[in-house]
Amino acid sequence: MPTSRISDAFARAKGENRAALVTYIMAGDPDLETSFEAMKALRDNGADIIELGAPFTDPMADGASIQKAGLRSLANGTTLRDTLQLAARFREEDQTTPLILMGYANPVFRMGYGEFASAAAEAGIDGTILVDLPPEEDGELREEYAKHDLSVIRLATPTTHEARMAKVAEGASGFLYFVAVTGVTGAGSADPKAISGNIEMAKRVSGLPVCVGFGVKTGVQAAEMAKIADGVVVGSAFVDHAEKAHESGNFSSAPRGMGALAQELSLAIRTIAKP
Amino acid sequence: MDLRNTWDQWPDVNGRFGEFGGRYVAETLMPLILELEAEYRKAKEDPAFKAQMDDLWTHYVGRPSPLYFAERMTEHFGGAKIYFKRDELNHTGAHKINNCLGQVLLAMRMGKTRIIAETGAGQHGVATATICARFGLKCVVFMGETDVERQKPNVFRMRLLGAEIVPVSSGTGTLKDAMNEALRDWVTNVEDTFYCIGTAAGPHPYPELVRDFQSVIGKEARAQILEREGRLPDAVMACIGGGSNAIGLFHPFLEDESVRLLGVEAAGHGIETGEHAAALNGGKPGILHGNKTYLLQTDDGQIVDAHSISAGLDYPGIGPEHAFLRDTGRAEYLSCTDAEALEAFQLCTRLEGIIPALEPSHAIARVGEAAKELGPDGLIILNMCGRGDKDVFSVAKALGVDM
Numbered sequence: 001m002p003t004s005r006i007s008d009a010f011a012r013a014k015g016e017n018r019a020a021l022v023t024y025i026m027a028g029d030p031d032l033e034t035s036f037e038a039m040k041a042l043r044d045n046g047a048d049i050i051e052l053g054a055p056f057t058d059p060m061a062d063g064a065s066i067q068k069a070g071l072r073s074l075a076n077g078t079t080l081r082d083t084l085q086l087a088a089r090f091r092e093e094d095q096t097t098p099l100i101l102m103g104y105a106n107p108v109f110r111m112g113y114g115e116f117a118s119a120a121a122e123a124g125i126d127g128t129i130l131v132d133l134p135p136e137e138d139g140e141l142r143e144e145y146a147k148h149d150l151s152v153i154r155l156a157t158p159t160t161h162e163a164r165m166a167k168v169a170e171g172a173s174g175f176l177y178f179v180a181v182t183g184v185t186g187a188g189s190a191d192p193k194a195i196s197g198n199i200e201m202a203k204r205v206s207g208l209p210v211c212v213g214f215g216v217k218t219g220v221q222a223a224e225m226a227k228i229a230d231g232v233v234v235g236s237a238f239v240d241h242a243e244k245a246h247e248s249g250n251f252s253s254a255p256r257g258m259g260a261l262a263q264e265l266s267l268a269i270r271t272i273a274k275p
Numbered sequence: 276m277d278l279r280n281t282w283d284q285w286p287d288v289n290g291r292f293g294e295f296g297g298r299y300v301a302e303t304l305m306p307l308i309l310e311l312e313a314e315y316r317k318a319k320e321d322p323a324f325k326a327q328m329d330d331l332w333t334h335y336v337g338r339p340s341p342l343y344f345a346e347r348m349t350e351h352f353g354g355a356k357i358y359f360k361r362d363e364l365n366h367t368g369a370h371k372i373n374n375c376l377g378q379v380l381l382a383m384r385m386g387k388t389r390i391i392a393e394t395g396a397g398q399h400g401v402a403t404a405t406i407c408a409r410f411g412l413k414c415v416v417f418m419g420e421t422d423v424e425r426q427k428p429n430v431f432r433m434r435l436l437g438a439e440i441v442p443v444s445s446g447t448g449t450l451k452d453a454m455n456e457a458l459r460d461w462v463t464n465v466e467d468t469f470y471c472i473g474t475a476a477g478p479h480p481y482p483e484l485v486r487d488f489q490s491v492i493g494k495e496a497r498a499q500i501l502e503r504e505g506r507l508p509d510a511v512m513a514c515i516g517g518g519s520n521a522i523g524l525f526h527p528f529l530e531d532e533s534v535r536l537l538g539v540e541a542a543g544h545g546i547e548t549g550e551h552a553a554a555l556n557g558g559k560p561g562i563l564h565g566n567k568t569y570l571l572q573t574d575d576g577q578i579v580d581a582h583s584i585s586a587g588l589d590y591p592g593i594g595p596e597h598a599f600l601r602d603t604g605r606a607e608y609l610s611c612t613d614a615e616a617l618e619a620f621q622l623c624t625r626l627e628g629i630i631p632a633l634e635p636s637h638a639i640a641r642v643g644e645a646a647k648e649l650g651p652d653g654l655i656i657l658n659m660c661g662r663g664d665k666d667v668f669s670v671a672k673a674l675g676v677d678m
């Protein structure tokens with residue numbers, strides 16, 4: 001049961017009185033083999049959930065780090081099916097870590113919502129975050145996901161007022177991804193005080209675990225967010241290790257660097273005991 | 276079913292034209308576009324808004340633009356009478372200002388103080404910067420790095436008008452990347468910023484907004500031809516990039532089923548070469564920049580760069596209403612290569628003493644065939660959506676002339 005992998009991950013974190021660590025990497029950056037090694041390194045160093053970025057040519061909600069990561073991956077010829085295959089390979093040896101595919105609507109639409117849903121479930125994906133598919137537009141996708149117990153994970157932002165939050169929560173499952181800043185991934189950093197009210201409201205209205213991301217890069221920032229959220233998402237800071245590996249040509253440095261960062265974040269989160 | 280009611284009802288409440296259109300944006304932007312839609316509904320009902328638009332259209336933009344009988348082009352082709360709708364005579368030299376004026380007035384109603392826009396050739400950027408100068412608003416224009424280099428005169432014009440130009444190097448540094456960057460700016464500056472989109476695409480309500488503001492072209496043309504010829508035309512023609520000038524011309528004729536609607540896409544080096552900008556003739560349905568429409572893309576759903584000699588048509592998508600009009604068969608979409616457009620550019624200049632922009636040169640390249648098909652009793656209106664002053668350097672280069 002895929003949705004239970006996600007709820008089990010939050011239950012485990014809660015059982016340890018801490019927030020969950022959600023890590024993002026771009027599939028195929030610097031190459032698919034390295035991504036596979038990175039996924040294992042993340043899991044071994046405290047990542048509770050892994051988000052796998054599916055590259056897209058026009059990532060309108062992403063900042064420079066993830067834009068460049070996507071272009072590097074596309075330059076390697078990575079397709080949506082390659083990303084699913086990477087997930088399947090990881091799933092063969094790990095049946096507990098939830099895998100979330102994150103990307104944009106067009107590649108999924110092009111494959112066909114029905115075909116994608118069954119291929120994603122087959123590959124052991126637990127849910128997706130499709131940035132440009134708001135509740136108004138994901139009805140057809142949700143029908144297909146329901147057949148495979150896949151989660152539709154939605155984004156909420158500081159501009160999401162309470163009435164809108166109800167719409168965002170409608171049909172969402174798994175968890176809610178709260179975008180901490182009005183802006184793109186990797187840019188700026190959020191003030192936890194400024195958004196804690198929004199996060200409380202998001203938890204209350206959605207009834208789902210709420211994870212906070214965008215602009216969280218360091219252990220200190222992660223710990224701050226861990227005080228107010230059920231999970232903390234870190235993306236660009238991991239992707240930067242892939243960039244370094246790409247530039248140096250030393251690809252094995254990426255899983256190593258990502259593992260070390262996951263460990264730092266995981267330890268920081270664990271210092272924050274949740275009531 | 277009564278088609279008169281059917282054509283006019285689009286977009287529906289979900290912002291769709293049949294299956295196309297919609298609101299495919301990041302959640303940060305959803306409250307903004309919903310608010311924009313609500314404000315637009317109010318403005319449409321407000322006589323003061325219409326009065327302000329009409330006044331500026333008349334005294335600032337120079338509307339109505341003339342409907343001109345292109346006598347020598349008509350003789351040259353020996354078929355239907357060809358009329359030009361002279362939107363190149365507008366202030367700033369193209370149809371773009373019709374829409375910018377409407378959107379900036381809306382932005383001011385909403386209390387926004389900072390206007391952002393994307394531009395390819397620079398015409399929409401110049402028009403936006405012009406209106407912002409007129410109303411004392413801050414203006415930021417996103418432009419692909421390569422276009423900044425290629426379109427130096429327009430870049431300088433925008434700077435003179437007080438706009439800040441942001442060269443975009445992300446992605447492939449073209450118009451689509453400028454649009455991505457404008458969207459990124461908008462999600463970052465939601466409080467004070469209004470995104471003035473230049474073409475009839477983007478998330479709902481933009482395709483509707485842009486169409487409505489550009490429909491002044493078709494409304495005037497319809498009244499003018501009735502006065503001149505006492506009847507409706509047999510065909511109306513326009514070039515298509517994103518499709519704003521074409522939808523503005525077509526829309527007031529949608530109910531007139533006897534009027535053929537002919538759009539002309541940019542075939543670049545030829546559709547068969549893959550280097551073109553003909554989303555309808557060479558693309559497939561997909562999702563980009565907030566709407567579902569025809570797109571140039573790979574089988575994996577990655578967007579492919581467009582190519583056209585005309586920077587204004589150099590976009591891998593098309594407005595969603597055109598996608599709908601194509602699939603329903605109400606409009607026909609032809610195409611024209613770079614080389615054909617260059618020929619038409621020179622032909623029109625010599626026969627009519629009008630230097631057209633490279634964009635409408637694409638429509639001019641197909642007008643002869645349409646005129647012959649309709650015969651001497653026929654009537655065609657072609658939208659001269661921009662003047663060619665901006666293109667003389669690139670045309671000289673294409674013709675191998677050293678200036």
